[in-house]
Amino acid sequence: xxxxxxxxxxxxxxxxxxxxxxxxxxxxxxxxxxxxxxxxxxxxxxxxxxxxxxxxxxxxxxxxxxxxxxxxxxxxxxxxxxxxxxxxxxxxxxxxxxxxxxxxxxxxxxxxxxxxxxxxxxxxxxxxxxxxxxxxxxxxxxxxxxxxxxxxxxxxxxxxxxxxxxxxxxx
Numbered sequence: 001x002x003x004x005x006x007x008x009x010x011x012x013x014x015x016x017x018x019x020x021x022x023x024x025x026x027x028x029x030x031x032x033x034x035x036x037x038x039x040x041x042x043x044x045x046x047x048x049x050x051x052x053x054x055x056x057x058x059x060x061x062x063x064x065x066x067x068x069x070x071x072x073x074x075x076x077x078x079x080x081x082x083x084x085x086x087x088x089x090x091x092x093x094x095x096x097x098x099x100x101x102x103x104x105x106x107x108x109x110x111x112x113x114x115x116x117x118x119x120x121x122x123x124x125x126x127x128x129x130x131x132x133x134x135x136x137x138x139x140x141x142x143x144x145x146x147x148x149x150x151x152x153x154x155x156x157x158x159x160x161x162x163x164x165x166x167x168x169x170x171x
Contacts, residue, residue, distance in 0.1 A: 103129030
């Protein structure tokens with residue numbers, strides 16, 4: 001389960017250390033602090049992992065801000081930690097985490113750990129990151145093997161300012 005994320009995480013760390021991070025800076029935020037469309041970069045799949053063969057890795061640097069209609073503010077996320085909510089598109093949810101505007105975390109996507117649990121691994125830039133000063137939002141699809149009808153538990157890894165588990169009620 002989480003072991004499948006180790007290769008993509010190692011790849012992202014190597015890219016970040018080599019200065020190849022696709023983050024490119026903060027995305028625009030509307031005056032209300034809501035997130036705009038996500039930025040996505042494509043990286044070639046690692047041939048050493050059979051599960052990842054013939055697929056492109058999607059490295060998502062998210063967008064600055066909180067989702068419109070979430071009822072949360074950037075301050076809420078900075079003080080209380082990560083939030084998750086469903087989008088209007090079936091099978092899609094947003095994950096908003098505290099982040100530093102100069103050390104933007106990226107995510108590869110969500111992986112089903114069980115029918116009711118999803119793992120999301122965030123990878124921050126190289127070196128120590130300053131204290132979070134913004135909220136970063138990622139739009140993710142419910143992966144195959146997970147059933148959202150009874151709600152989901154999102155296991156967040158790789159970022160110390162986000163809680164390790166977030167409850168996402170049934171849509």
